[in-house]
Every structure is written in structure tokens, then in C-alpha cells.
Amino acid sequence: MSYTIHLSKDKRFKKLMDGREPFVLKKRKDIPVYLCASIMSQQLSTKVADVIYNRFLALYGGKTPNPQQIIDTKPETLRSIGLSNAKVTYVQNVARFAIEQGLDLKTLNKMSNEEVVAYLTQIKGVGKWTAEMLLMFALGREDVFSPDDLGLQNAMISIYKLDREDKKAFREKLLSISAKWSPYRTYACLHLWHWKDNTPLK
Template identity: 45%
Template sequence: MSFTAPALLHLAQDPTMARIIAETPAPKLFSDYADDVYIALLESIVSQQISVKAADAIFGRLCSLFPNNYPSADALLNLSFDDLRSVGLSGQKAKYIQSVADFSLLHPMDRAHLDPMTDEEIVQYLTPIKGVGRWTVEMLLMFVLDRPDVFPIDDLVIRQRIMRAYPDRTEGLTGKALYRVLHEIAEPWRPYRTTACRYLWRWKPNGPTIS
């Protein structure tokens, strides 16, 4: 996905979003996963609830167990549970990455299969995998499949940034009332909500931008 002039011009019709875009360096364009949905899901599971540095180390050790550093599904499922635990995976995460491998052998996960699907169809297709929830698939949609109009409302940082940017509309709101207003705020950003959210992630009020 590119941060095109039409997208930025559309988002800038919202004065608050125009200010955020002006204050924030453009998000990075590249994907670490090179369209490989299977690898992206494995790495996403490894990275859950731990630091980026720790996740990178564990995923690197996992990949080193395989020829060409690629944990193909067949090879991964041939490893023992102890082998998976030995690289630093918790027991639960070891089961989850086995679940991804199992799923990939029975269901296609390539771009040719996924690209014709809607965003919601992809969510429903992949969330039966143990350890893969809606948020995980939304990150896949945004960063691997380059879908332009994803709004990951369950992401804590996105909620916090919108509340910080639009205090007059969100102050004192919680629960369903907050979610309803957040959706209302984001509605004018269509069909470029992915771009808006990527700017929100990088934007940090009264401080340096984040990567």
C-alpha cells in the first residue's frame, strides 16, 4: 500500500486528521513478510505479549531449525513439542504455531486464494486457527495483504490516539458508547482507514513520533 495523494487529500478533509498527517512522518511502506501469509501468522503468534527483541530472537531460533531457515508446515509438524519449547516458545504458543501449520496443509493461504475475498471473509476464514483472533487478521490485512480500509478498533493504541485527538467527542465514554463514537469518527476516513490508522500509530502528541 502506498500513501497516495488521493488518500492523504481525502483524509485531510478532517481537520484533526490533517494536523496529524502534517505532524507525523509517513509510515514505512515495506512489509517484512513479502506476501507470505503463513510466515506472517507464525511470527505474529511468536510475538504475542512479549517484546519485539525477544520475539525476533525466538523466531530466529525457530527458523534456524529448518533448511533454508524456512519453517515449512510439514517440517514444523515433524518437530517434537520439546523441540519447539527449546527455542523459547511457551507451551501454548507451540500449540498455536502447530495449529497454523495444520491449517495451511488443509486450506490455501496464498494471495491467489485470499485476494478475491473481502476483509471480513478473510477474518472469518483465518480466525478458526487457534491463537489467531480478529486483531491478528486485521494486522495481516493491513501489513501483508495491503487492504486500504481496515479499522482495527480493538487495538488499544488506536483507541487511545483517537481519544487523544478527539477529546471533545470521546471524553467520559467507555464500552459500547465509546466504540460507537470511534466508528463515527473513523467513518469519514473511508476508503482509506488503513492509512489513517498507520498515521495514528506513528503520531505521538507532545513528543517524538514513534516508528
């Protein structure tokens, strides 16, 4: 696979990939529900997030709901599965945005990575990190790097012996190192997460 050849130019990174199967990116059609699941999982362990998401699906007979069904669900019903008041609002914001503005693959596929981030972060409750994860795990974009992701930061601190005391210099170093991985930065992130064993929720 071409990305492994490119990333192997970074000698420290090459060690991470030795013996690993290449990653394959996938596209998802259920963008609104993916975003809702991302919001539900914020600040929760994977285990707890999975429980809440399964309770969410159970509200709709175990099937993926459409945006109108989510809007029609009473806030107290959504709270009953373990969502905070804020998350209930954010989840319904996503559903409303999907109906009013469009959150389908066809719409998002026409946009650049930067345009997708700008478009999605209009939704109250969707931040830059969530939009970057959607680019990687739902739209299958190959060249995304998320400098604010703690797992990526920790992995790069270990591998490249970085110091995060000066936040501005640290961020610039992250961006400088990751720039060398372009146009395959998403695959680099996947290897870093796998190496640290703290993959974000997909």
C-alpha cells in the first residue's frame, strides 16, 4: 500500500508500522447518527459510551434512527438513557441541522476537509475534534491530522521526545512533524493510536 512507503521515510515512524497490517479507511452513510454518537461519547470511557449508544438504538427498535425520529423523541426520553441536558440539546441540534442544511455523504463529499470542519462546527455541540474524527472515520479522508487529540499528542511525545511545556512551540512541532506525513496523515494517526492503544470512538 502506497501510504506505508511514504510514512516509512520517517525512520522513527517506520518502527511503528513494522509487522502491522495496513489500515483501510471506510465511509459511512449514517453521518447524522455518527455525529450523535460522537457527542454522546464525549468525556466518557469507551465502555460507558457503548452502553449509552446501545440504549439510544434501543429507543428505535435497535435500528438506526433518521433525523426526524431523533427530533420527535422527547428530551426526557433521551435523558433517561444517560445523556446530560446539554448532550440531549446537541444531539437534537445535529438532527435539526441534518434536515435543514443537509448532512448526507453526497453533500459532504463535495467539500474540502477545511470546508467540512467549518460546516459541521456551525452546529452547537460539534467541535473541531469531532469534525476531524468524522473526516477520518466516516468520510474516509486520507490526509487529516488532529493536533488537539490527547492520544496523538502523548504518542508523539514518546516517539519524538517532545516537551509540551511551551504550548505554542509544542503545537507547532506537532504540525511540523505531521506535515511530513501528508498526504497520508490519517493513516499516521491510526498507527499512533494503535501504538498507544487509545483509539478514539469510531
